[in-house]
Structures are given as structure tokens and as C-alpha cells.
Amino acid sequence: MTSITATTGSGTGRTVRVVINKEAALPATYWYLWTGLLINRLGGFAVLFLSLYLTAQRGASPALAGLIAGAYGIGGVGGTLLGGVLTDRWGRRPTLLAAHFGAAALLVALALTTSLPVIAGLTLLLGVVHAAPQPAFVAAIIDVVPPELRSRAFNLQFWAFNLGLAGASLLAGLLASWSYSGMFLLDAGSTLVTALLLLWKVRETRRPARAPMAKGLSVxxxxxxxxxxxxxxxxxxxxxxxxxxxxxxxxxxxxxxxxxxxxxxxxxxxxxxxxxxxxxxxxxxxxxxxxxxxxxxxxxxxxxxxxxxxxxxxxxxxxxxxxxxxxxxxxxxxxxxxxxxxxxxxxxxxxxxxxxxxxxxxxxxxxxxxxxxxxxxxxxxxxxxxxxxxxxxxxxxxxxxxxxxxxxxxxxxxxxx
CATH class of the missing domain: 1.20.1250.20 (MFS general substrate transporter like domains)
Structure with a gap:
């Protein structure tokens, strides 16, 4: 906690003490976003074993499995840009909800699909919807967290991301030996839980634009x-x-x-x-x-x-x-x-x-x-x-x-x- 003391008023001797509490609590909306991110990362184990699933369960060659897995990355690039534009045009909440509900549906479809061309198309789309929420998550955090608390907020976000990734890696190894289809379905379930949490607890955080927005990514x-x-x-x-x-x-x-x-x-x-x-x-x-x-x-x-x-x-x-x-x-x-x-x-x-x-x-x-x-x-x-x-x-x-x-x-x- 720090304080700043200043004298105001000509000859009045009035003193104003401004206190900035760096230990102030982060907003509740931040914690719902943080929890959604952690659940999402913990459940993100299916993609980690995608190549092994394709070769072991669907008969794909290593080269073909690599191409299909690469489609996920290509979708991620497009999804990142699309998510950024939609975050500003639709809003943070609609972008988060559309991406999470869409991802849950695609993961269920992957669990039930055996055709390699269809799996490739679904993987490309999954890359899009997995990347699209990233700009919306961060933009919403910036919206609701005051500047003096953002260092702590982003530090906790980075911690949750890595903790979730570590947990997902551990779960993926256990689930892959049980059932690849079950792995996709459980991933879909965790994504759906995140979507429902955001639907229930997170309201739109974007403020109305003060001026007409520039189109595309030109700015x-x-x-x-x-x-x-x-x-x-x-x-x-x-x-x-x-x-x-x-x-x-x-x-x-x-x-x-x-x-x-x-x-x-x-x-x-x-x-x-x-x-x-x-x-x-x-x-x-x-x-x-x-x-x-x-x-x-x-x-x-x-x-x-x-x-x-x-x-x-x-x-x-x-x-x-x-x-x-x-x-x-x-x-x-x-x-x-x-x-x-x-x-x-x-x-x-x-x-x-x-x-x-x-x-x-x-x-x-x-x-x-x-x-x-x-x-x-x-x-x-x-x-x-x-x-x-x-x-x-x-x-x-x-x-x-x-x-x-x-x-x-x-x-x-x-x-x-």
C-alpha cells in the first residue's frame, strides 16, 4: 500500500491523502474469466494426442497425421485474427460463448467421426474456435481490471494457463491409454462447463465505442x-x-x-x-x-x-x-x-x-x-x-x-x- 500527500488550495493548508491499495481485490468477473481459462486449459488434452490418435486409431501415415495436425495450427492463425475482429464488433461475451459452444460441438463430432477427410476439416475448424477466444479473454480482463492491478491479474492468468497445460499433459497420458473417443468427449465436456460458466456469470464488458471503429486490422x-x-x-x-x-x-x-x-x-x-x-x-x-x-x-x-x-x-x-x-x-x-x-x-x-x-x-x-x-x-x-x-x-x-x-x-x- 502506498500513499501520496498533496496540499491543495491557495493558503488553505488543506491536505488530501490519496491511498492506492495494490493489494485490492480483483473484480469477481476477472475470477470467473480466470476459472474458465483454467478449466479450458485443464480440459485441452485431446489436441496433445491428436497425431497419435490419427496413426493408432485411424490408420493415418505419420506424414498425413502431421498434415492434419498442421491444419489445427493454420486454423489457429485464422481464428486469432477472426477472434480479434469479433471481440470488437460482437463483444467479448458473444465471442467467448460462440467459440466455446462451437468447440464443444466439434470435439463431439471428432469423437464420433472415422473419415480422415472429415477429421481434417473438423481439426481445421477446431483450430479456429480454440484460438478465437484468446483476444476476447484478454480484452475482457483489461476491461474489468483497473490498471494498477493488471500486473497481478496477468501474472495469475499466466500461472493458470501453465498450471492447466501441465494438468492437461498429465491427463492426456492417462486418458489416451483408456479411450481416444472418451478423451475427445471429456474435452468437449470441460469446454461446455467453461461455456456455461461464462454464460451464467460473465456479462458483456465492452463499453460503447466513442467514435466509428476502423474496419479490419488496419489500425x-x-x-x-x-x-x-x-x-x-x-x-x-x-x-x-x-x-x-x-x-x-x-x-x-x-x-x-x-x-x-x-x-x-x-x-x-x-x-x-x-x-x-x-x-x-x-x-x-x-x-x-x-x-x-x-x-x-x-x-x-x-x-x-x-x-x-x-x-x-x-x-x-x-x-x-x-x-x-x-x-x-x-x-x-x-x-x-x-x-x-x-x-x-x-x-x-x-x-x-x-x-x-x-x-x-x-x-x-x-x-x-x-x-x-x-x-x-x-x-x-x-x-x-x-x-x-x-x-x-x-x-x-x-x-x-x-x-x-x-x-x-x-x-x-x-x-x-
Whole structure:
């Protein structure tokens, strides 16, 4: 809790004390959104085993299974953009409800379908409706949470996302050995529970636009300050995507047991589950560009350690370091995104921001695989260099972002042409 004391009135000696309580409770609507996100992630186990389901149960070749699974990713890109536009035009609540009810229906259809072409089409549509709620979730959180509490809100959101993902991974392994069709049906059930919770407890949070809205994505795609921030977020996503694409290859190249990679991912997930709630105490009150610069520098140090890793211990140390960096980066990334977006275009700004993650999931294995083949262990020094460059660029770009936020009261605005 902090207080500001000021004297007002000419010669009156009146003193006004303003108290800002950083431990104030988050709004109830936020917690319903948070609970819906957690349930949704916990239930999101079917897609994790999609490729195995296609090969083991539907007779697809590995190549065909990869193409069908890739359709999910393509749908995700389209769904992210569609969700952003609908979030601003329809509203947060209608977008969330349409996406969740649609996803539940598609998961039931996947459980009952045996035709591979139909499964491919359903998988593409599932990618759309799974990605569409992301901009709406975040836009609704920004709508209902005051700026001084957003760091804590986004930190808890990141924690719930990772906790749900860890739980889904555990459940997927258990359910896949029981029944793939049952796995899809249980996923549909958890999605339906989320939809009903949102229908029951969450009202529309979007405020009426003060001026006619721009069409399409023209405003965020011409907002230079925002696009610089998105580009730096892409660099961070490229770094973190190494952990599930190229790190497994490096571990295998060192002749280590695949269980080492399992330990690495388990350590990272455990650190986030245990430590993420402590992050706000470390970063509150600090300039966000400096926090992000420090986060990227820490991530760079973690990947640099992989250069010398040849056993499980050093891989685990490296994982601990890069995980700390990613934990520090999550809240300020979300806060900056919320501050730069005009209120009436929050969904579209979120959509463009979220595109960095599918882009990184494509670029990281493509560039990382070539880098590892060409440079061997030296690849990790290049990755570390990218992280350090991102840290410097955050410090360079930060002042312009801060001036923009201060000039608009933290609510975003249409950028000047």
C-alpha cells in the first residue's frame, strides 16, 4: 500500500491523502474469466494426442497425421485474427460463448467421426474456435481490471494457463491409454462447463465505442510503436520456442536419455506453478522496459549455458535460468499490450499480438534446426545473442512506449498517421 500527500488550495493548508491499495481485490468477473481459462486449459488434452490418435486409431501415415495436425495450427492463425475482429464488433461475451459452444460441438463430432477427410476439416475448424477466444479473454480482463492491478491479474492468468497445460499433459497420458473417443468427449465436456460458466456469470464488458471503429486490422498493423513491441515479443517467443523444438534435438544429439527432456519440461512447469505467484513482488513499481530487458537477458544466459551442456545437470540448470526469464516477462508483456491498445480496438490489438506465438512455433524449428545442423553447440550462442539484442532494443524502444502511455492515460489511442 502506498500513499501520496498533496496540499491543495491557495493558503488553505488543506491536505488530501490519496491511498492506492495494490493489494485490492480483483473484480469477481476477472475470477470467473480466470476459472474458465483454467478449466479450458485443464480440459485441452485431446489436441496433445491428436497425431497419435490419427496413426493408432485411424490408420493415418505419420506424414498425413502431421498434415492434419498442421491444419489445427493454420486454423489457429485464422481464428486469432477472426477472434480479434469479433471481440470488437460482437463483444467479448458473444465471442467467448460462440467459440466455446462451437468447440464443444466439434470435439463431439471428432469423437464420433472415422473419415480422415472429415477429421481434417473438423481439426481445421477446431483450430479456429480454440484460438478465437484468446483476444476476447484478454480484452475482457483489461476491461474489468483497473490498471494498477493488471500486473497481478496477468501474472495469475499466466500461472493458470501453465498450471492447466501441465494438468492437461498429465491427463492426456492417462486418458489416451483408456479411450481416444472418451478423451475427445471429456474435452468437449470441460469446454461446455467453461461455456456455461461464462454464460451464467460473465456479462458483456465492452463499453460503447466513442467514435466509428476502423474496419479490419488496419489500425494495429499501422501502429509503429505497437508493431515494434510485437516484433520484440516475437524475438522472445522465438527464444522460448527453442525449449520444445530444438532443445529435445540437442539432448538427443548429446546421447542422453529422452527422460532428460521430460525432467527439463517438468522442472520448468514446476517452477512456474510454484514461483509465478511471487513475480509481482519482484517487478511491481519497476519500469516495464527494464523488466523485459532483464527477462530477455536472463533467458539469453540460460540458452548460452546449453552451449556447454553435455549432461542432465547442466541442462536442468539452463532450464531453471531461462524459465526465470520467461516468468519475469509474462506480466509486463501483457500490461504493455493492454496499455497500447485503444479501448474500442482491444480485440484486434490482442489478435495481432497473439500471432507472434504461432509465428514463433513455425520459425523456431525451421531456423533452429538449420542453426543446430550448421553450427552445432554454437547455435546456442546465436540464440543468446538474439536474446541480448532483444534486451537492448527493449531499452531503446521503452521510452517511446512510456510517452505514449502517459500521453493517453494508459488507455491507448488511435496512433497518429
Amino acid at each position: 494495429p498493423l499501422t501502429d509503429r510503436i505497437f508493431l515494434v513491441f510485437v516484433g520484440l515479443t516475437l524475438l522472445q517467443a522465438l527464444l522460448y520456442s527453442q525449449t520444445n523444438t530444438i532443445i529435445p534435438l540437442a539432448i538427443a544429439a548429446d546421447g542422453l536419455d529422452p527422460r532428460v527432456y521430460g525432467l527439463v519440461t517438468a522442472l520448468s512447469g514446476t517452477m512456474i506453478a510454484v514461483g509465478q505467484l511471487l513475480v509481482p513482488r519482484l517487478i511491481d513499481g519497476r519500469r516495464k522496459d527494464r523488466v523485459l530487458a532483464a527477462a530477455l537477458a536472463v533467458m539469453a544466459a540460460g540458452f548460452a549455458l546449453v552451449t556447454w551442456a553435455d549432461g542432465a545437470v547442466l541442462y536442468l540448470v539452463a532450464a531453471a535460468v531461462w524459465t526465470v526469464g520467461s516468468m519475469l516477462a509474462a506480466p509486463p508483456n501483457a500490461e504493455i499490450n493492454s496499455e497500447l491498445a485503444p479501448a474500442e480496438l482491444r480485440g484486434r490489438y490482442q489478435a495481432v499480438f497473439f500471432l507472434t506465438f504461432p509465428a514463433a512455433s513455425f520459425l523456431a524449428p525451421a531456423l533452429g534446426g538449420a542453426g543446430l545442423q550448421a553450427f552445432g553447440a554454437g547455435h546456442w550462442l546465436i540464440v543468446a545473442g538474439v536474446g541480448l539484442a532483444g534486451a537492448v532494443l527493449h531499452l531503446v524502444a521503452g521510452p517511446a512506449r512510456e510517452r505514449r502511455v502517459i500521453g493517453t492515460g494508459g488507455g491507448g489511442r488511435h496512433p497518429s498517421p
